[in-house]
Amino acid sequence: MPRRVLYSLVLATGLLLSVPAQAQGPSEEDKQNARKRLQPARVDPASTTPLRVPVPQFTFVAEKGKQEVKGTIGADIGDTNAYVELAGPIGENAKQASPLTLSGLANGARVTVGVSRNRLFLAPSTELLDAMEALCEARTIDPCAMSRATTAEDRQAFMALFVRRVPTFYGVSATLNRDEFEYLSPDFQADLTATHGGVGLTASAAALFRFQWFLSGFLRYERAHEPSSETAVEVCTPLTSGALKCRETRLAPPVLNTQTQFGIELRHRFESIGVGIAPRLEYRFDDDHKLIEVPLYFLRDTSDAERPTFGQRLNGGVSVGWKTADGLVARAFIGVAFDLLKLP
């Protein structure tokens, strides 16, 4: 697979370099004018989509007390996309992460293998081509392409000619992980460790309605060990200086936990006010836990570089939610892009 990817990249790069200068068609000035009419460039490197692309992608995620690197590679086979994702923790001062070792997964690492499928484009036909040509003539769209349409209405009309009325997406994935746990013997005399593997299975499906509303759902089963929450203790050891050095540990080995979750999410962009919303509802069958969250994303907008907007500078948003265990939760997030089409 990597060889094929490299081959594609070399081909694509070589082709771009080899495309000769245009001798007929729009002039450079025409192109500049057309570009001004084009939609704003909103290419966001943090952007992800339901389908993994067939090139390696690497991300770094940092949360409080947790830093993680993630690498993904995928391949398209017709309408089906297969991918492998490898993630592993990285320390605060570490220069490298090694999710895989000779003996298998490293501690805290996980590997995900997934397959997704989509039903997106309409099958081509001469009637469809005729209709597209007629639309471009009637609305003076030249060159005849959706990206050259200047109004939302024209783009919607164009999209209806090549995208299915309700595009659908499906996916399944399996995750394996390995974690090491530390705990104290009941007599406080020995530090013990236990290593356990876990597994997660996820099935997801989504549909795009009116090319604007993306509704998705998932069902997830997880089987993994967790630190024994009822035996958490803080153990303090006196130092020679007289101070105490304390650490949190457990008095019992980790416990096996299985859980089944269900969730739905609706995503929509409000272009006029420059925000995207993604309200979601999750339910955990095992302990009747519920989660409701309404994230509000500020959309990046680079359409008017001379008059930068709030959204042009900021990539993130705010969120308000409610969880069974925690009650009302509000948070702000940065560096997270809004994607309309995103499977859970």
Added chain:
Amino acid sequence: MTKKRSSASTRPPASVKKAASALVGNAATETVKVEIVPAPGQTFKKREGNIEVVPLTFKGNRAQQDVASPGSYRLQWRVWGAVGMEYSVAITAPKEAEWNDTFRCDPTTGFDSGLKRFDVKEDA
């Protein structure tokens, strides 16, 4: 230079009256190529194309089709990339006029599609 005859030799239906806006040619001796390529460093998540409903052959991100038979053709493409992603479409013939242009995926969905009519002339 490839000289095999293309399977994409379907003539457009009589109902289509618009004149071809791109002339490329000398089909009998030089093949005409159609290429759809994303901007460097970018990749399509999904891409399809056809010349008069005969599918283009994609290899990785790049689509290429030789057109050797004289006639009038329509190239249609449909892509899905990152929102706002640029890509180029080119119709090239070694000896004569060529056409290429740059397009951009939809800022909301990442979809885009287009249609380009072109002629392949008899060899001079």
